[in-house]
Amino acid sequence: MSDLQLHTVASLLRRGHCLDQFSTGLTLLAALLGLGQWLLGNVNPWLLLFSGVLFSLGVLQKYWALRVAFDADLFQRMADDQQPLAERTQALDQALNTLGLQPAERAGRPWTERSLGALRLLRRQSLLLAAQVVWTLGFILASPWLAFSG
Structure with missing residues (x-):
């Protein structure tokens, strides 16, 4: 794999930061709605369910965002280093193994495989943000009917 790749x-992995910022806004909205109900003493079960699911999706997204950001930094570091790629790879695998972040048997994987794995993490992050957006829009569209049922 070339340095350009x-x-x-x-x-691409750094784009996860923008996704994370949007998700953080939705997660804070969920926290404010959930906590606001408790503070005002007017608990709506539908709004509490909405807040809980939206907040949970946001926390999961945050986990994947941290993993994506970590991989983005590693890929950038590997691309910027001027040593031969084989030496860089060996040093990275040693560091990850020493820190307990990668099992020893996964060392030496080709960079194409590593790239696909890192981009899979970005897709997971994107899917969780999409779930947050769909959940929010669904709740907004269902709100008029929820008022009649509750």
């Missing part, structure tokens, strides 16, 4: 993957 490593830079490209790092750049």
